[in-house]
Amino acid sequence: MSQFRTKIFPEPELEFGDQHHHPAPRLGLLQAGPLQTNLGDSIKVGIVGSALTKENSSEFLSSIEDGFEGKKEKHPNLHPDFPGLRNKNPYRCRFEVVAGEDGLLTKNQIEKIIKEQSDIRAIEMAVDAVMAQLEQLEAHHDRPDVVLVALPVSLTERVWRKERASDGVIDNGTAKFGASKGASPNFRGMLKARAMDLRFSIQIVWEDVINPDAKIPRKINRVLI
Structure with a gap:
């Protein structure tokens, strides 16, 4: 009987700023920043959400500039300090919230969606x-580079779809993933497709x-949103 030989390949090196190389993306960014980004660049951010989630998103982006303390008690390597975005931060960029007047999902819109029976x-x-709000931001004179879609908890609960075992159909040994007959569509998938x-x-x-005071129900599968 022939022997089966195994070999462990070394972790590939990733390239970061200043010709720095590191196998871990997060640590490489912390040490040398991203590749091909100039100091002082800003990332323009738009926000779509309710009045509260838009406000909380803006405050969160502002707090990122000051940085966050990591979690030291357990697995410190998984939760390192975040240095912030001020001065010569390793990420070599900052966030700039733009088009603040656009992107509002009104209370009436949200209530209609929540109350919809189907x-x-x-x-x-x-x-x-x-x-509709993303298209407004697209047409804005100060178009953002990225848009945060900050759904309030009530709306998240309404558009969440429980994964069903029948969604993964086995056909000749091949899994075909898609919405089964009668299943609700996937909100995230539909939105990503429309926004392409x-x-x-x-x-x-x-x-x-x-928003630390918001509580997402544990039954919701976070992978879907």
Whole structure:
């Protein structure tokens, strides 16, 4: 019987600023900053959300400039200090919130989506509402580089879809992932697909990230949003 030989390949080196190399993306950024970014550059950020989540998002982005203390009690390597964005920070950029007057999901819009009886229709309404604000930001004279979609908890609960075992259909040994018959569409997937032609990227943000008082129900699968 022939022997099966194994080999461990070394971790590939990633390139960062000042020709610095490191295998870990996060540590490489902390030590040398990103590649091909000049000191003083800013990232223009737009925000879509309720009045409260827009306000909390702006405050969170502002607090990032001062940095965060890491979690030292357990697994300190997984939760290092964040140096902030002031002075000559390793990330070599700062956040600039733009188009603050746009991106508002009104209380009336949110309530209509929450009260909608049909899951499919509620998700479609939510995607349409967010897309309308994204398109306004796209047309803004000071177009952002990235837009945070900060959904309030109530809206997150309404558009969340529980993954069903039937969503992954096995056909000749191959898993085909998609919405099964009668299943609600995936909010995140629909929004990402609709937003593909926009000239900025979007990032969906959970409200409990920007607001410590917000509580996301544990039953919600965070991977979906």
